[in-house]
Amino acid sequence: DYVIAVQDPERSLDNAAESAIRHEVGSNFMDQILTTGREQMAAAVQDRLQEYMDNYNTGIRVARVNVVQAQPPDAVRPAFDDVIRAREDEQRAQNQAQQYANQRIPEARGEAQRQIEQANAYKQQAIAQAEGEASRFDQLLIEYQKAPEVTRQRLYIESLQDVMTASSKIMIDVEGGNNMLYVPLDKIMEQNSASVRLGGSTQDLRDLANQLAPFLPGPSTVNTVDRTRLGSDRGGRP
Template sequence: MAWNEPGGGNNKGPKDPWGGGDQGPPDLDEALQKLQEKLGGIFGGKSGSGGSGGGGGPAFSAPLLGVLALGAAVVWGLMGFYQIDEQERAVVLRFGKYLETVQPGLQWNPPLVDEVIKVNTTKVRAASFREIMLTQDENIVEVNMSVQYVINDPDKFVLKVRDPEISLQHAAQSALRHVVGDTGMDLVLTEGRAKIASDVQTRLQEYLNLYETGILVSKVNVDDSKPPSQVQAAFDDVIKAREDEERVKNEAQAYANGIVPEARGGAQRQIEEANAYKEQVIANAQGEADRFSKLLAEYRKAPEVTRERLYLDAIQNVYGNTSKVMVDVEGGNNMMYLPLDKLAEQSQQRAVRAPSLDSNTLREITNMVTEQLRRDAAASGSTSRRGGR
């Protein structure tokens, strides 16, 4: 027969397999009482007397409970102390609601009640982006950009936006696309990077202020901008052609800078020479006019003498500029021709072949030639007179 089947005798309930046929199910109060007695024995407490249905005394003594409560309070109070560094600010939340922003120093807040979130407000953070986008002239470019930022408002950084750095990334991409979309490809690839970075920084800060992220952008750099790799060779050829164009322009400008001043100098020199010639002609004309006026006055005083003098001056000028001499023999009809030009050429040839002569030797030779001419002239005169007789 099973143990829980009704049995004989005086048992009215199920049969207990551990004995005690008249005992019911275990009492929960009695089990708790036994546990308290055991704990009291461990911690030095006293258990009161009691039967199966009677209540016992307290498991812990009052002094022990006070010590435990005091120790728990001390531990709880010590857990509330924390240190805020100089470069940090702390946002305090009480039961999830914003309470205050704590400045640097030793601070205390009730633990398990307040939540303290520390934020470094001086650390410069950086984020990099790489985007492929269209320019204003519908060309594709690849731009690498880096953003440096700090947290200037820890309240907004912690509470206003769920993930401020993700918001920063999205805002930076949007600002970059907007600025590059309004710029031509040549500026994006060459000297327009600085302006693009400045415009992106301004627009990005406007976005972050609108989102209330508490982030301050300190610097935006366009690290690199290039065409896609598929068309890199064609862009390199275009850039090389542009550089050749600039080089040729510079060479032409340098040539112009050398020629134009020289031409201006030559023109100025000719102008100065013309002015000098003009002054010279005017001065000569005035001098000749003055000389003629004075000569006219002298001619009126002595016409014969003045006429003779003018004739001699004219003959002297004519003979002084000619290389041929005509000698009129007195009393005869023959005129002797003296080729001084040929004599000069012969003397030059002799000077080339012979050593150079000094001035005394030349004077002697001249005197000899003159004397010989006189003798010849005298001989010719005497011969003509005899023929006349």
């Protein structure tokens, strides 16, 4: 067949190879052919070229087709270069994003675990506190059932202690009158830079007494109140 059926077998092979290449190039994407798809295209060209040779009865057997180099046409080369650069930028951005994700995900998991542990600790603390309050209430109920009046009085005194401890103002009920004496202890403490401590010196106590003196009833007021009360008891007689 190589000698009889075809007048110029080599030229026929060149034409058939060019036709097979054009067919495969037109059937695939250019970027695939120019980058990673050259081996697949070479195998497809070999199969198609062998089919052409068999149809022409050339007796030629195609052993191998190698695509050594693939370049875009000059008319579209700038556009193709732009596509390549854009793809490289995309790959670089993906790598950076993946690197950032690999860094942030463990940190986020650690933070989530820390918050879970804090929540569990708060839960256990709240449960223990609630159980303690419940136990205290049960004990208080037992004491109340034994002595209701004493228990009420004790609770009242404890409540007053809690309230008055946090207060910086004092109200004094003046005996023999309807007025309440107001002592602005907070103002006095602001004016006095040195705090008066329990167990302090005599001079400290004397200074505090001098500061409280303007707010306390004097002897004349007390005597007037006593004389008025005494006159009332005698029916208005002097």
